[in-house]
């Protein structure tokens with residue numbers, strides 16, 4: 151890659167939130183956006199393959215730290231990304247020394263803070279349960295359990311999911327056995343694109359282990375199978391509480407590890423706590439996706455600014 155190719159590049163970092171593959175791109179000081187073309191090109195390269203891009207832009211409102219665009223690996227936009235938000239917090243905390251942030255996304259304002267032990271909490275806001283808020287294509291009065299199934303009509307493999315919006319649409323299928331015994335890679339795309347979900351949906355399988363613990367696997371809208379989906383963990387936790395399966399505070403074991411989810415009584419907000427990890431940094435052209443990795447410095451590890 152010569153210098154002319156990279157002349158319009160910005161800093162970025164490859165990070166992950168419990169294995170959810172995140173590219174954090176620094177678009178501050180610029181008016182352009184990361185293009186769908188760049189996202190698709192980055193995802194096509196094994197070095198930069200990702201689940202979501204978190205593009206940090208200048209704030210649009212007083213009192214906020216940044217505007218964040220969330221882009222799925224298929225180039226479409228998402229309204230929420232819990233794991234990616236923790237990655238943004240870790241990068242900005244390493245850069246500024248600040249511990250608390252207020253972000254702005256298409257879904258509204260998000261408060262987040264880094265704790266002394268390095269874990270990060272994100273206030274994901276209030277869940278929504280109205281059929282037209284999720285949205286569903288037809289009216290369902292009770293979204294704790296909707297009519298939807300996959301597999302043979304008289305012996306469905308998955309059926310009757312709870313549905314919820316955490317800014318983005320989620321369906322949670324409850325199962326009694328191992329979440330790994332389901333072919334989520336086969337059923338996920340069919341359910342993501344089912345006509346009941348006019349904006350598609352994130353599809354999860356959940357197994358309740360106790361009143362304060364569940365296992366969860368997720369097929370992400372626009373990204374596919376993931377090791378972790380923070381907003382799905384929040385949707386599963388609130389759906390677990392709403393259906394009487396769990397308490398309001400629950401550990402959600404996603405394939406990448408545990409996330410702690412608390413659905414607060416006092417303000418109805420859902421707070422997700424978990425880690426973030428920096429992997430490497432580089433520069434990327436947000437129009438084309440052409441990128442260059444920085445040379446690794448000895449001892450590179452831990453939290454890093456972009």
Ligand SMILES: N[C@@H](CCC[C@H](N)C(=O)O)C(=O)O
Nearest residue numbers: 228231232233318379380381
């Ligand atoms: N990985 C994210 C959620 C990603 C967004 C999703 N694919 C969508 O389109 O809604 C998370 O950690 O929440």
